Amino acid sequence: MKATVLHAPGDVRFEDVAEPQILKPTDAIIRLAATCICGSDLWPFRGLQPLDEPMHMGHEYCGTVIEVGSAVTSVRPGQFVVGSFVLSDNTCPHCRHGFQSSCEQREFMTGAQAPYARVPLADGTLVALDSQPDDDLIPSLLAVSDVLGTGWYAADAARVQPGSTVAVVGDGAVGIMGVLAAKQMGAERIIAMSRHKSRQDLALEYGATDIVTERGAEGVARIRELTGHVGADSVLECVGTDESMHQAIDCARPGGSIGFVGVPHGVELAGDYLFFAQKNLLGGPAPVRRFMPHLLDLVLSRKINPGKVFDLSLPLEDVAEGYRAMDERRAIKTLLRV
Amino acid sequence: MKATVLHAPGDVRFEDVAEPQILKPTDAIIRLAATCICGSDLWPFRGLQPLDEPMHMGHEYCGTVIEVGSAVTSVRPGQFVVGSFVLSDNTCPHCRHGFQSSCEQREFMTGAQAPYARVPLADGTLVALDSQPDDDLIPSLLAVSDVLGTGWYAADAARVQPGSTVAVVGDGAVGIMGVLAAKQMGAERIIAMSRHKSRQDLALEYGATDIVTERGAEGVARIRELTGHVGADSVLECVGTDESMHQAIDCARPGGSIGFVGVPHGVELAGDYLFFAQKNLLGGPAPVRRFMPHLLDLVLSRKINPGKVFDLSLPLEDVAEGYRAMDERRAIKTLLRV
Numbered sequence: 001m002k003a004t005v006l007h008a009p010g011d012v013r014f015e016d017v018a019e020p021q022i023l024k025p026t027d028a029i030i031r032l033a034a035t036c037i038c039g040s041d042l043w044p045f046r047g048l049q050p051l052d053e054p055m056h057m058g059h060e061y062c063g064t065v066i067e068v069g070s071a072v073t074s075v076r077p078g079q080f081v082v083g084s085f086v087l088s089d090n091t092c093p094h095c096r097h098g099f100q101s102s103c104e105q106r107e108f109m110t111g112a113q114a115p116y117a118r119v120p121l122a123d124g125t126l127v128a129l130d131s132q133p134d135d136d137l138i139p140s141l142l143a144v145s146d147v148l149g150t151g152w153y154a155a156d157a158a159r160v161q162p163g164s165t166v167a168v169v170g171d172g173a174v175g176i177m178g179v180l181a182a183k184q185m186g187a188e189r190i191i192a193m194s195r196h197k198s199r200q201d202l203a204l205e206y207g208a209t210d211i212v213t214e215r216g217a218e219g220v221a222r223i224r225e226l227t228g229h230v231g232a233d234s235v236l237e238c239v240g241t242d243e244s245m246h247q248a249i250d251c252a253r254p255g256g257s258i259g260f261v262g263v264p265h266g267v268e269l270a271g272d273y274l275f276f277a278q279k280n281l282l283g284g285p286a287p288v289r290r291f292m293p294h295l296l297d298l299v300l301s302r303k304i305n306p307g308k309v310f311d312l313s314l315p316l317e318d319v320a321e322g323y324r325a326m327d328e329r330r331a332i333k334t335l336l337r338v
Numbered sequence: 339m340k341a342t343v344l345h346a347p348g349d350v351r352f353e354d355v356a357e358p359q360i361l362k363p364t365d366a367i368i369r370l371a372a373t374c375i376c377g378s379d380l381w382p383f384r385g386l387q388p389l390d391e392p393m394h395m396g397h398e399y400c401g402t403v404i405e406v407g408s409a410v411t412s413v414r415p416g417q418f419v420v421g422s423f424v425l426s427d428n429t430c431p432h433c434r435h436g437f438q439s440s441c442e443q444r445e446f447m448t449g450a451q452a453p454y455a456r457v458p459l460a461d462g463t464l465v466a467l468d469s470q471p472d473d474d475l476i477p478s479l480l481a482v483s484d485v486l487g488t489g490w491y492a493a494d495a496a497r498v499q500p501g502s503t504v505a506v507v508g509d510g511a512v513g514i515m516g517v518l519a520a521k522q523m524g525a526e527r528i529i530a531m532s533r534h535k536s537r538q539d540l541a542l543e544y545g546a547t548d549i550v551t552e553r554g555a556e557g558v559a560r561i562r563e564l565t566g567h568v569g570a571d572s573v574l575e576c577v578g579t580d581e582s583m584h585q586a587i588d589c590a591r592p593g594g595s596i597g598f599v600g601v602p603h604g605v606e607l608a609g610d611y612l613f614f615a616q617k618n619l620l621g622g623p624a625p626v627r628r629f630m631p632h633l634l635d636l637v638l639s640r641k642i643n644p645g646k647v648f649d650l651s652l653p654l655e656d657v658a659e660g661y662r663a664m665d666e667r668r669a670i671k672t673l674l675r676v
Binding site: 093094097098099101102228230240242245253254255260263264265266267268269270271272274275276277278279280281282283284285 | 431432435436437439440566568578580583591592593598601602603604605606607608609610612613614615616617618619620621622623
């Protein structure tokens with residue numbers, strides 16, 4: 001089959017690779033209904049993350065099971081499944097504690113920008129739907145796999161509650177999903193920090209009540225102004241740079257909470273800064289598996305429509321153009337039709 | 339009057355200073371019933387914190403009001419009062435949110451290693467008892483002011499709950515009070531990390547169930563061993579060095595919580611380390627005022643006896659010896675009789 005391989009920064013190829021096979025009895029093979037490009041795929045694409053060898057790209061997926069290993073009991077061929085970008089056994093103490101993204105057997109999904117993919121730890125990772133979903137729901141089901149699950153975790157880690165005032169740092173797809181999550185959790189005020197019209201519009205559609213275009217110290221000052229000089233109860237950090245992380249912390253009120261889900265690149269936090277800031281911090285790879293039953297229910301009952309975050313849809317073979325469109329911010333997030 | 343002034347590292351003098359006076363209408367003057375030396379006083383005493391000019395030492399206090407400013411309405415001369423080491427108005431949004439240690443008008447108490455002291459923001463800071471306390475309760479009432487309140491905050495920030503497994507990093511007075519707090523909050527298992535017999539004994543008396551003498555990576559390995567390779571639900575960081583902070587984070591389970599109250603000196607946390615650790619962090623100067631009504635009730639009803647943390651009692655004039663005894667770890671904490 002042909003699939004997506006990153007050979008060097010900027011060099012994404014759709015090329016012949018071996019078909020995935022069952023390697024362990026706990027594996028499943030799925031035929032993807034759709035896949036997509038993640039903001040985090042841009043780190044190696046931009047050369048901001050080391051790349052030792054060609055990398056099989058893609059970790060967001062949903063589709064139909066075509067084969068399972070001998071130990072798999074919870075899914076079977078023919079079922080439509082969605083899974084987290086973090087593979088987990090869902091039975092270890094960390095999984096049972098709701099932190100499947102720190103599973104003792106944790107692996108990260110790879111090779112999903114392809115027609116077929118191998119999903120390790122299938123029993124713990126995949127959730128099967130009761131029936132085949134309507135085609136128009138595929139983008140939203142795909143979103144659950146990472147971008148929605150990660151935005152949701154940012155809001156959960158930032159302890160968004162009914163009535164909360166929330167600030168979202170980062171207007172990428174995850175930040176926009178964070179807006180949706182905060183809205184679902186009952187936030188009264190949701191301030192999206194964005195300077196791009198199309199992203200502002202989508203954030204507003206998903207429930208943002210205010211837009212702040214300033215960044216850094218100016219952005220912090222604007223948030224303080226908008227919150228009666230108190231700061232936000234909850235801040236979702238959805239970028240991962242040193243500037244955005246400090247901006248997020250500075251936007252929260254003392255005793256407030258920051259959920260950080262942007263994979264940190266070059267972030268350094270001084271202990272005395274954190275001490276006198278006096279704010280709750282929790283971040284990490286999202287334990288999407290914890291949220292999946294609820295998120296799938298919201299999607300299947302059409303209470304939310306996270307799939308709108310895909311503003312560009314391309315055939316899988318045009319994946320390289322999808323990377324370029326996101327890199328150049330011409331697209332928020334690219335869906336790849338299989 | 340004579341009071342305690344630090345002139346240079348190691349040079350603590352008990353010498354003539356001006357008597358405190360009402361400087362603002364919100365001030366009160368108290369006559370101290372007792373005062374004490376804090377672990378944090380050792381940072382400048384040891385030359386690990388810059389000292390630009392002679393420093394009037396002491397921030398833990400309880401005693402009798404002798405004068406109040408014209409705007410003070412909640413306490414009056416003759417009343418016995420206890421107050422937090424952080425002075426707060428207790429009316430601003432941060433105070434009302436329970437973070438009085440981030441009060442908009444925050445000041446830090448100084449000059450309390452003295453017979454008399456000025457307490458700014460008296461209405462927001464001081465809590466008056468209904469009557470004069472028994473003499474034997476004075477050490478425990480004094481402990482509420484900082485050392486108990488700070489240990490309590492460490493446990494609160496680390497989200498100790500009934501049944502929790504707790505690790506305490508640091509066997510200074512605050513760490514030992516953290517053990518007491520965790521016990522009061524219903525922790526099932528409390529692991530004190532200490533290599534000093536007298537501190538181990540006191541921790542055990544206050545409710546520690548296990549003692550770990552190892553530090554650093556070995557200490558972390560021992561905590562993991564004791565917790566079935568899961569990690570502690572809650573970790574109280576009561577030191578403030580880079581090593582102790584990393585040790586505390588590494589001892590917690592994914593999704594667990596670290597309450598850090600040791601004033602950080604040289605602590606640097608890498609963003610990707612925090613991200614993949616995936617643990618809750620909250621620290622800062624303790625909002626003791628939030629906990630005071632409950633803590634005073636526990637002390638006055640003799641349900642807890644935090645005053646036992648003072649294992650050395652000296653007349654105030656011997657304050658320099660008190661510093662030396664703590665610096666050389668001959669004493670856990672020194673009470674100064676006024």
